[in-house]
Amino acid sequence: MYDKNKIVTGLVIFVAIVTFPFWYNLGKAIPAPEPKLSEKAKAAKECVVPKVDMKSEHMQILDLWRDTVVRDANRVYKTGKGKTFNMSLSTGEDSCTGCHDNKAEFCDKCHNYASVDPYCWDCHIAPKEKKPEENK
Amino acid sequence: MLELALKGDKKYWGWVIALLAVIGVAFAVYLKQLDFGLGITGMSRDVSWGFYIAQFTFLVGVAAGGVMVVLPRYLHDYKAFGRITILGEFLAIAAVVMCLLFIIADLGQPMRAFNVILYPTPGSVLFWDMIVLNGYLLLNIVIGWNVLEAERNNIHYAKWVKPLIITSIIWAPAIHTVTAFLYCGLPGRGFWMTAILAPRFLASAFAAGPALLILLCLIIRKVTKFDPGKEQIQSLAKIVTYAIIINVFFLLCEVFVVFYSRIPSHMSHMQYLFAGLHGHGALVPWMWTSMTLMATSIVLLVIPAARKNESILAFTCVILFIGTWIDKGMGMISGGFVPNPLHHVTEYMPTLPEILITLGVYATGLLILTILFKVAVGVKEEVGGLKDSCESC
Amino acid sequence: MGNSRRSFLKVAGITALGIGTNPVLDVFASSGGNGAEPKSEVSQNEESLTAKRWGMVIDTRKFHSAEDLDPIIEACHKIHNVPELTEPRHKIMWLWGDEYKHVFTHREHELINDRIKHLPFLVLCNHCEKPACVRACPTKATFKRDDGIVLMDFHRCIGCRFCMAACPYGSRSFNFRDPRPFIKEENKEFPTRMKGVVEKCNFCAERLAVGKMPACVEASNGAITVGDLDDSESEVRELLRTNYTIRRKPDLGAGPSVYYIV
Numbered sequence: 185m186y187d188k189n190k191i192v193t194g195l196v197i198f199v200a201i202v203t204f205p206f207w208y209n210l211g212k213a214i215p216a217p218e219p220k221l222s223e224k225a226k227a228a229k230e231c232v233v234p235k236v237d238m239k240s241e242h243m244q245i246l247d248l249w250r251d252t253v254v255r256d257a258n259r260v261y262k263t264g265k266g267k268t269f270n271m272s273l274s275t276g277e278d279s280c281t282g283c284h285d286n287k288a289e290f291c292d293k294c295h296n297y298a299s300v301d302p303y304c305w306d307c308h309i310a311p312k313e314k315k316p317e318e319n320k
Numbered sequence: 321m322l323e324l325a326l327k328g329d330k331k332y333w334g335w336v337i338a339l340l341a342v343i344g345v346a347f348a349v350y351l352k353q354l355d356f357g358l359g360i361t362g363m364s365r366d367v368s369w370g371f372y373i374a375q376f377t378f379l380v381g382v383a384a385g386g387v388m389v390v391l392p393r394y395l396h397d398y399k400a401f402g403r404i405t406i407l408g409e410f411l412a413i414a415a416v417v418m419c420l421l422f423i424i425a426d427l428g429q430p431m432r433a434f435n436v437i438l439y440p441t442p443g444s445v446l447f448w449d450m451i452v453l454n455g456y457l458l459l460n461i462v463i464g465w466n467v468l469e470a471e472r473n474n475i476h477y478a479k480w481v482k483p484l485i486i487t488s489i490i491w492a493p494a495i496h497t498v499t500a501f502l503y504c505g506l507p508g509r510g511f512w513m514t515a516i517l518a519p520r521f522l523a524s525a526f527a528a529g530p531a532l533l534i535l536l537c538l539i540i541r542k543v544t545k546f547d548p549g550k551e552q553i554q555s556l557a558k559i560v561t562y563a564i565i566i567n568v569f570f571l572l573c574e575v576f577v578v579f580y581s582r583i584p585s586h587m588s589h590m591q592y593l594f595a596g597l598h599g600h601g602a603l604v605p606w607m608w609t610s611m612t613l614m615a616t617s618i619v620l621l622v623i624p625a626a627r628k629n630e631s632i633l634a635f636t637c638v639i640l641f642i643g644t645w646i647d648k649g650m651g652m653i654s655g656g657f658v659p660n661p662l663h664h665v666t667e668y669m670p671t672l673p674e675i676l677i678t679l680g681v682y683a684t685g686l687l688i689l690t691i692l693f694k695v696a697v698g699v700k701e702e703v704g705g706l707k708d709s710c711e712s713c
Numbered sequence: 714m715g716n717s718r719r720s721f722l723k724v725a726g727i728t729a730l731g732i733g734t735n736p737v738l739d740v741f742a743s744s745g746g747n748g749a750e751p752k753s754e755v756s757q758n759e760e761s762l763t764a765k766r767w768g769m770v771i772d773t774r775k776f777h778s779a780e781d782l783d784p785i786i787e788a789c790h791k792i793h794n795v796p797e798l799t800e801p802r803h804k805i806m807w808l809w810g811d812e813y814k815h816v817f818t819h820r821e822h823e824l825i826n827d828r829i830k831h832l833p834f835l836v837l838c839n840h841c842e843k844p845a846c847v848r849a850c851p852t853k854a855t856f857k858r859d860d861g862i863v864l865m866d867f868h869r870c871i872g873c874r875f876c877m878a879a880c881p882y883g884s885r886s887f888n889f890r891d892p893r894p895f896i897k898e899e900n901k902e903f904p905t906r907m908k909g910v911v912e913k914c915n916f917c918a919e920r921l922a923v924g925k926m927p928a929c930v931e932a933s934n935g936a937i938t939v940g941d942l943d944d945s946e947s948e949v950r951e952l953l954r955t956n957y958t959i960r961r962k963p964d965l966g967a968g969p970s971v972y973y974i975v
Contacts, residue, residue: 254866258755275902306907357908359889364802368877428872428909435852446851507965508881661883662815
């Protein structure tokens with residue numbers, strides 16, 4: 185074939201780049217993690233929507249929440265079952281992190297596994313591991 | 321046709337590699353900017369737009385200037401320009417790409433740039449700027465490519481290209497008017513709030529763009545076998561002459577209005593630029609240099625003997641380009657932000673990382689220009705571009 | 714050879730389009746969803762303060778020096794995690810003080826009376842009726858709520874800073890770098906911002922939503938009053954009826970909602 189050397193070299197580089205995720209992560213495969221619920225979360229029994237829906241839709245729910253709070257000034261979310269939540273990721277007792285107060289055990293476990301890096305925590309203050317001294 | 325850009329001599333490849341090196345360095349600096357934030361630039365709370373937006377504003381003009389070859393050729397049947405319309409269109413492509421890169425470089429959250437399309441806001445001039453810039457880029461790519469391909473195959477370009485060409489003639493002043501409208505509709509910025517801003521932008525665009533095109537034509541004649549033509553260059557020079565005279569006239573109109581009325585809030589911006597304000601005068605030498613360069617270029621352009629001498633013309637185009645660049649690229653932005661709405665003076669000077677990223681974007685534009693011009697010249701050399709090969713265009 | 718490549722591309726294009734419409738149709742098909750469950754609903758807090766048009770009256774007669782402004786500014790900045798940047802170029806200010814000749818550039822003169830000449834005035838976003846910044850924003854990241862407050866949606870801001878150029882009052886600040894290292898005491902009840910977004914006074918919308926007055930009002934010892942400009946019985950309207958007030962750059966037509974009793 186014409187330009188055999190150039191083509192084969194290019195092909196080798198291409199294959200190396202395309203299969204990068206596989207050989208770079210060789211030996212790092214682990215079973216899917218189980219996020220650990222905090223005591224408060226276990227006591228509450230149910231979240232905003234059933235666990236299965238939360239797992240697949242929590243991104244969309246948060247997206248909807250943030251537009252509703254910031255743009256429409258509505259902060260109270262009442263589920264179909266009558267339970268109310270403060271539509272906030274990180275503010276107050278009945279926000280997401282009010283119950284799920286251990287980021288490393290709950291949020292990060294799945295996010296790290298799925299190699300997802302949500303930028304929420306650039307702004308929203310993640311709950312600290314130890315108890316905060318004062319609560320406004 | 322792109323394969324024409326892959327065949328070149330040592331000087332060509334040396335130039336391409338040098339550009340890639342500059343782009344590489346600039347990209348590394350841009351990664352640092354993404355990591356640290358725009359704080360590595362010289363911008364401040366008071367002067368919140370700086371070098372990047374200044375370059376974008378100036379280059380929109382250069383892109384629009386490409387229309388100065390297309391318009392005479394297609395609206396007034398000036399056949400001589402038919403030889404170099406492709407150069408004007410390709411220059412426009414390179415310039416608009418640089419504009420878009422500068423805008424991206426200037427964004428605080430560039431990964432969210434798509435929000436402008438996801439949440440269209442027709443009331444915002446920036447929304448329209450996005451549309452007209454990308455539209456103009458698309459127009460020039462489609463037109464340029466089709467016309468060049470047709471020339472290579474020695475046939476007339478397809479019929480549907482003609483309406484696109486006419487559209488691009490109307491679109492070109494539109495892109496620069498919309499860019500001017502970014503500035504001249506803001507109620508708090510007295511330096512920019514002038515009806516003459518859009519006309520002034522256009523005038524300096526039609527001076528700087530064709531001036532650059534003249535320089536590029538002279539370079540092409542020197543390093544390739546394609547000669548854009550003496551008549552073409554002289555016609556461009558006449559366009560540049562009128563445009564720069566009108567540009568300086570508009571500037572003098574602004575000076576009169578501001579200083580004859582003696583309104584302090586209007587005068588303060590010009591005072592800062594040309595004389596310094598409250599002890600701050602970093603831009604004063606730059607502005608006076610710009611005025612001198614533009615005035616000199618007018619003299620050298622108006623004198624026929626100087627204009628017809630291509631060596632002097634080259635020099636004139638260089639000083640004109642630099643002069644208009646300082647006026648629009650540096651003076652206009654700082655002048656608008658200084659003094660700030662509370663009449664405090666915060667000066668702005670670009671930092672080294674900012675300049676490096678700017679050079680990288682310019683290198684990218686030059687690279688695109690080099691590749692496109694190599695293709696165009698390659699086609700013309702193939703077809704034997706001594707005569708205007710497309711007689712029925 | 715030429716024709717078959719062209720027809721191949723045509724078929725491939727149409728196939729790609731066909732495959733691409735499947736997810737679109739899926740979305741439309743599934744919007745019925747789980748109809749068995751009762752729907753969820755959103756609402757405002759019961760205690761939230763509402764108004765048709767929020768406004769602020771600052772009684773400058775109650776201030777005498779820059780020290781009087783400090784606790785008010787501190788209250789605002791602390792509660793909102795406003796960083797204290799050391800580099801003056803990168804300073805972020807939601808609320809700050811400046812002299813009369815800088816705040817009221819359109820009505821200042823050399824022979825102004827002594828009290829006003831040296832008095833620091835509080836400067837903040839004016840939450841204009843016709844905000845130039847809202848008009849300029851290409852993504853509606855800065856927007857005007859129905860009750861008159863001009864807010865920032867930090868999730869959407871692309872950091873183009875067009876709003877900063879548009880604001881005639883210089884009220885907006887940009888995060889030129891990550892603000893977190895410069896926040897002395899984080900308030901966990903309010904997020905910080907990230908680098909690359911613009912921010913400004915938000916009229917304490919998050920406090921109004923739970924029935925509290927803005928932080929600056931509470932810290933001002935009665936000097937700042939906030940209320941409904943459209944309610945003729947409100948305290949702000951009473952203050953405006955009985956005192957001479959000025960606004961910043963009124964001739965620009967932006968309709969600022971912050972009034973100063975001088």
